[in-house]
Amino acid sequence: MIETHKSLVGHIECDANAHMNVANYVRRFSEAGQNLFAMHGANAIRYNPANRHFRFHREMEADSRALVLSVQIGAGDHCGQVLHVMQDADRNTVTATCIDSDFECLPERLPVTRGGPPSKAKPRGITAGRYEPVDTDALLSMRQAIVAHRNRVLASECTGDGIMTDGDLVARFFESATQLWAYAGFEPLWFKDNDYGGAAVEMKLTHHAPIHADVDYAIVSWVPGISAKMLPLSNQLISVPDGNPLASISAVSIVMDRKSRLPVEFPAELRAKHESRFPGIANLVSF
Template structure:
């Protein structure tokens, strides 16, 4: 059983956001590159295991400007999917686990024994830190429609166009593009609550994601116009969850869904803070689930 070194990288200042840490789109881009390298090393492909159903990311510790990044990858047959690829991102200077990604595949049950044998040199046990916590492991609902979401109170928070720079080696818009659309739009979701831009600025707070799950439904390609429609799906004293839906706008075709668990962070102490009561009550009234 071996774990493979699949990425060596570095946090650039231009990749950090208003909270002075690595923006989530660049965590996803690092995992995407690590996955490409892992596939090359192992022979893992859609022909063998089918298409990836989800990428489920948990953020454990902030990565900040100048931090060294490594990713190590392996296959777990005891994970939440029939076949789970685990990517472990660490601070190379300290060894601290910074983030984890679970890539979920569902090959046929009859192929399990063959796959275990085929990938025996790349297997490791599932690590507890990577397990889903605030978001279920399975793919998001692929039947959501724009009209139905808006009737429940979800709102459009982003519009854009897929450009050549957004396309991966497979000719489709990549994970980083999907995340960038959602992170540009998410401030407009927060603005619907008492935790507005003015409130956050006045208190020295920031918007932080702690867990995400990306489900691609259909591909986006160069020239496609798209939008993001978002709404809240749950609320707790310190965290709340939301769901972003990416639609191709010419036909209103659902392309991807991003589930998110978020919190408010004190930017001086770098710790989570409880939401004000009015925010809890406000979000609870806007749930789309």
Template sequence: MELEKILPYQTDMRPHPGPNRQNNFGLRTQMNALETLFSFVNPWECDENNHSNVQFYFSRFEEADRQFQLLSGLSETLVGSRRVRHVRYHRELRVADLITVTSHIAFDGPHMLTVVHEMRNGANGTLAATATDGYEPSISALKTLQSRLKAFQDPMPEEAAPRGLAVSPYSQRPTPAALVEAGARVCFRGTVLARHLGPGNKADDKFAIACFTDGVAHVWERTPMTHAYLTENGYGRVAVEMKLTWISPLKAGDPVKVISGLTGVADKTFTMRHHLFEARTERLAAVCDVVALVMDLKKRGAVALPDTARKQISGLLID
């Protein structure tokens, strides 16, 4: 993907100075959206950048989705399993920030049936992150679903639409050997434990994202933006958009490994792809595409990638 052709990201990651929508804070709201989560940023959920780690955004979207399905009657029986979850990060959440999530169905979204989750700072209404969940029910069932789920429908918000990553789920089936031959590298190894399982006794989104975030520093280390470079300049690693596609389930006891590679580069952003494998059989379990940038930790804003970084990343692309 040529990232230079996409619209610029909102790369100022500082907390927003005040409300900008219509609800209890004087902010605009979706008419039929349901309140699906009330939470709080705990100190142990924050990373080296002093903001909430992305795995906890995913865990809260996962819980909000469970509550939305309970309240709306949406289920896999009606629409099939979720094909993709696409998350965009808009503003930082810091220690002690309140979290709220509202959820609704958008039939005008990027998928045949799209569930939209909007995460806000519960104290001032600032949009912190959005998630779009894609489902592909049968075309013949669509009219019935629109009628059955009418009470929970609202328009697709522009700020939740995918921007730097393709809308569709990842559909290829690369082998570990093929990825390594293309230039990707192993960056994480671990085991699925009982605490990583969701209600369906399968590893959940948080587990997959935690594997990727624990391994991603090793991907950055292959570029000129090494740990030493970031520390010296007061910079941090930041993801601004992620797309998670589950290929096959993982259960307790499964050994896993992550093989990751770089896929694109622009002036301020670059992309990478993480592949989560069940290590015993080398079965592909999940894939996560990521748009990343370098953030100035004092100014809380994006900085341009060094020329050397763009050139080096261009020479390491696996796509």
């Protein structure tokens, strides 16, 4: 693996949990990928994987030094895909991983591993491969989903060719996450009263079409299941008014105690409320 990115985590990049927001992990992985291309003579090729899988292992605090190492995977189920590993350079720990695939074009002679990706980078709670679009109209009509966010893509959220960056896309999804937590029964006051915060431990992003500047969109969101300590959050970004799917993103999320920094078990009444409200959701969606 080779070094492709170094940076310092800024205070403005951290969220209410006092750790770096997932959107800024994505931004760094995207920058690392573009740097990887540039270092191998492919400056003219935009780093634009259509399918991305992320795992988050440890928190990155403000003023921590982030280091990203990158390589092309040379064997196994993920052969040909690009692996990024982020480290906390001050603590020498792996904080997050990213496996990118489905490129329009890959430069030749990238550094390649002899084996597959490390276990820490492999999909765990989210299956590998692309998401297929979901019929969001059906979910909304059956009240199994909500529109968690509406907006227009800003030019400032886009690259020079007018395509929305993945970091800004993920930021939009997670800005609307509170709406989905509340829809699942986890009210903001419950988080506040207990000094809890929601946090993603795994995430996948699939692009269905380029997202251009000035496109009006809606994020349709639903919760396909629940366990003792994990809540999967599913979202699809669609264009407005035609409803064409542009991107899908899911995140396996936990509730973190901000004092202990450990996940907490969901109250039984919240789990029961969710299960009674969405009894058939698992049979209605593909992710």
